[in-house]
Amino acid sequence: MADILVYSEKQAAALELVFKGKELGTALGMGLSAAAFGPAVADSAGAFGAHGADRLFVSEDPALEGLSVDVVAEALAQVAREAGATMVLIASTRRGKELAPRLAQKLGAGCVTDVSSLVLTDGSLVASRYAFGGNTVARENLTTELKVFAVMPKTFEIDGPVAGAGAVVQAALTLQPSAAKMVSRRPKEGDAVNLDAAERILGVGRGFAKRDDVGLGEELAAVLGAELACTKGLSDFGWLPEDRVIGLSGAKTKPDFYLAVGVSGQIQHTVGISSAKLIAAINTDKDAPIFQLADYGIVGDLYEVLPALVEKLKAL
Numbered sequence: 001m002a003d004i005l006v007y008s009e010k011q012a013a014a015l016e017l018v019f020k021g022k023e024l025g026t027a028l029g030m031g032l033s034a035a036a037f038g039p040a041v042a043d044s045a046g047a048f049g050a051h052g053a054d055r056l057f058v059s060e061d062p063a064l065e066g067l068s069v070d071v072v073a074e075a076l077a078q079v080a081r082e083a084g085a086t087m088v089l090i091a092s093t094r095r096g097k098e099l100a101p102r103l104a105q106k107l108g109a110g111c112v113t114d115v116s117s118l119v120l121t122d123g124s125l126v127a128s129r130y131a132f133g134g135n136t137v138a139r140e141n142l143t144t145e146l147k148v149f150a151v152m153p154k155t156f157e158i159d160g161p162v163a164g165a166g167a168v169v170q171a172a173l174t175l176q177p178s179a180a181k182m183v184s185r186r187p188k189e190g191d192a193v194n195l196d197a198a199e200r201i202l203g204v205g206r207g208f209a210k211r212d213d214v215g216l217g218e219e220l221a222a223v224l225g226a227e228l229a230c231t232k233g234l235s236d237f238g239w240l241p242e243d244r245v246i247g248l249s250g251a252k253t254k255p256d257f258y259l260a261v262g263v264s265g266q267i268q269h270t271v272g273i274s275s276a277k278l279i280a281a282i283n284t285d286k287d288a289p290i291f292q293l294a295d296y297g298i299v300g301d302l303y304e305v306l307p308a309l310v311e312k313l314k315a316l
């Protein structure tokens, strides 16, 4: 029986794909394997099994230290052959986007990255991805025997337990160390942010006239207990770092509440907030596209609305 193989360097993303992989495997009559590399990964077998994986291929090969993409691609190619996998699901993280085509090249497989939905239609999988800068959705079907899909994190909901055997298999790998050498490692400047997991997000856009004014957004975010995020438009000015960008080139979020301030609502931004439970927007332009998506809106000048909101909320 052919297998579906799942991998991500981020366990939460891997488990989401395992859950979806189980559903697809059941429908297609395929088994489900996952791979995890590095020290103590075998301890995760229970979690992978509880999400539907039949087998978890593990390795602590020293060449995998640092999870260099070239070595991981080779390791996954070998695991895919060992597992008899004809389909590989990878999380389309920054690393995953680089990993998927490298792996596909090694396997002679077709590859789609940035997948935003994967639907079984007439026995074959149709992958959707945003195209033309996010202005349209392309539906793509791989006709190769081996297939690699890199799926954007948070595309699938984990909905209840589905047991798999979760058997641990020590992968038989023959790896060379990466040709790229790690010279030094230092933490990113600025605060670390995890927009993927944030429950409340305040997104700021080019409606702010200068960098210092973003402080108004930061103040409201602090009162709301929200993470501060931004549009690419704002980050391109260098006012906030890239890891705070939401959208096609940034984070895909799923907060309970998203407040857009001075954000026009272009599709390249809104693809990253479309799963928010509640969206509110503040914008001077009543025809701004963000209002078509928003549950609540204030047509007004952020320089007047934000201080008033902060005052009201602090008084509560």
Ligand SMILES: Cc1cc2nc3c(=O)[nH]c(=O)nc-3n(C[C@H](O)[C@H](O)[C@H](O)COP(=O)(O)OP(=O)(O)OC[C@H]3O[C@@H](n4cnc5c(N)ncnc54)[C@H](O)[C@@H]3O)c2cc1C
Pocket: 133, 134, 204, 205, 206, 207, 208, 230, 231, 232, 233, 234, 245, 246, 247, 248, 249, 250, 261, 262, 263, 264, 265, 266, 267, 268, 269, 282, 283, 284, 285, 288, 300, 301, 302, 303
């Ligand atoms: C391939 C590609 C990928 C992209 N990826 C991303 C991405 O991942 N994320 C992303 O965000 N963008 C992305 N973009 C850019 C995107 O197309 C938009 O240009 C960007 O999102 C616009 O940012 P903005 O809303 O801050 O600015 P604008 O579109 O300039 O909007 C500013 C808004 O502020 C309002 N405003 C002005 N003054 C005030 C005020 N005083 N009070 C209240 N409101 C005010 C205006 O009415 C306007 O609606 C991408 C573009 C391309 C081509």
